[in-house]
Amino acid sequence: MPGTNFEKLSVLVVDDNPHMRAVLRTLLDCAGIQQVREAADGSEALKALGECTIDLVLTDMVMKPMDGIAFTRKVRNADGSPNPFLPIIMITGHADRARVMQARDAGVTEFLAKPLTSRNLFAHIAGIVERPRSFVRCAGYFGPDRRRRNAENFAGPWRRKDDFEKVEL
Amino acid sequence: MSADPPEFIDPDNYPQMLDVVEGTRMLKALRAPAVLARAGEAMRAAALPIRAAMQSYVEALAEARGDIARVTALAREISGLADIAGLPVTGRICESLCRHMDEARGADPAIVALHVDAILCAAREEPQGAGEEVAGRLAALVAIHRAGP
Numbered sequence: 521m522p523g524t525n526f527e528k529l530s531v532l533v534v535d536d537n538p539h540m541r542a543v544l545r546t547l548l549d550c551a552g553i554q555q556v557r558e559a560a561d562g563s564e565a566l567k568a569l570g571e572c573t574i575d576l577v578l579t580d581m582v583m584k585p586m587d588g589i590a591f592t593r594k595v596r597n598a599d600g601s602p603n604p605f606l607p608i609i610m611i612t613g614h615a616d617r618a619r620v621m622q623a624r625d626a627g628v629t630e631f632l633a634k635p636l637t638s639r640n641l642f643a644h645i646a647g648i649v650e651r652p653r654s655f656v657r658c659a660g661y662f663g664p665d666r667r668r669r670n671a672e673n674f675a676g677p678w679r680r681k682d683d684f685e686k687v688e689l
Numbered sequence: 690m691s692a693d694p695p696e697f698i699d700p701d702n703y704p705q706m707l708d709v710v711e712g713t714r715m716l717k718a719l720r721a722p723a724v725l726a727r728a729g730e731a732m733r734a735a736a737l738p739i740r741a742a743m744q745s746y747v748e749a750l751a752e753a754r755g756d757i758a759r760v761t762a763l764a765r766e767i768s769g770l771a772d773i774a775g776l777p778v779t780g781r782i783c784e785s786l787c788r789h790m791d792e793a794r795g796a797d798p799a800i801v802a803l804h805v806d807a808i809l810c811a812a813r814e815e816p817q818g819a820g821e822e823v824a825g826r827l828a829a830l831v832a833i834h835r836a837g838p
Contacts, residue, residue: 539738543732543773546731551715613765613769634772638731638732639725642720646720652700654700
């Protein structure tokens with residue numbers, strides 16, 4: 521929310537474990553962020569998004585009935601989503617490649633693999649502020665640009681619109 | 690017929706969490722040594738209550754042995770808390786168990802039982818136990834099982 525003091529940011533913490541929610545709330549408080557709402561799963565989180573303005577989401581991946589992946593898809597794609605551009609940091613211990621890809625394809629902004637540390641968490645939040653990502657809308661996907669690196673010597677095949685800006689003729 | 694080209698929306702063209710001035714203030718705060726020290730202290734203070742909570746999950750795990758769904762759910766809970774509780778080896782064994790539970794060809798009850806035993810030992814005896822070695826061996830066992838015959 522431009523113009524807002526960062527201390528007034530509203531953060532939604534989504535985790536089925538109340539102890540983890542408490543730890544995240546405490547860490548945010550240490551950074552000066554005191555407006556923290558909690559939800560125990562994706563469906564509670566969606567309800568919270570409909571009730572108040574949320575600026576940032578920290579979510580677990582594995583939850584019931586609605587997990588973090590389904591929640592992220594709803595935020596990005598559902599008709600009437602309060603903010604499809606909402607920054608979403610997914611925090612999980614299940615960081616195998618398949619799950620990371622699943623989270624990426626759902627549209628998460630950042631993926632934080634446990635163990636959770638204050639440095640890790642703050643670095644990911646800082647990343648969202650410092651390096652906001654372009655969003656992409658294409659067939660079957662809406663969310664942050666999934667390319668995190670530009671390979672210097674990549675010679676094709678070219679697939680995306682801005683790839684053409686890199687080609688020297 | 691070609692598909693519609695992708696649409697790129699630059700950060701300047703969608704609402705940001707903060708404007709530049711507040712973003713800069715926030716970055717300074719997130720990197721301030723005093724803030725990091727306070728947060729580190731808060732994490733250390735959380736270890737004891739988290740460990741107590743984790744132990745209740747561990748006791749539940751001991752009773753849930755035959756119930757695969759419950760074992761999986763408890764292993765995920767323990768795994769999420771173990772590092773904060775200062776029991777990283779317990780966390781590693783839980784992660785290994787969760788990986789095994791996720792296998793498409795189904796979990797091997799013997800491997801599950803080995804993990805549960807190891808979790809109970811690690812959570813109750815650390816740091817005295819030889820948990821690190823056990824965690825490594827179990828992870829290797831899960832990898833072998835995953836690779837198949």
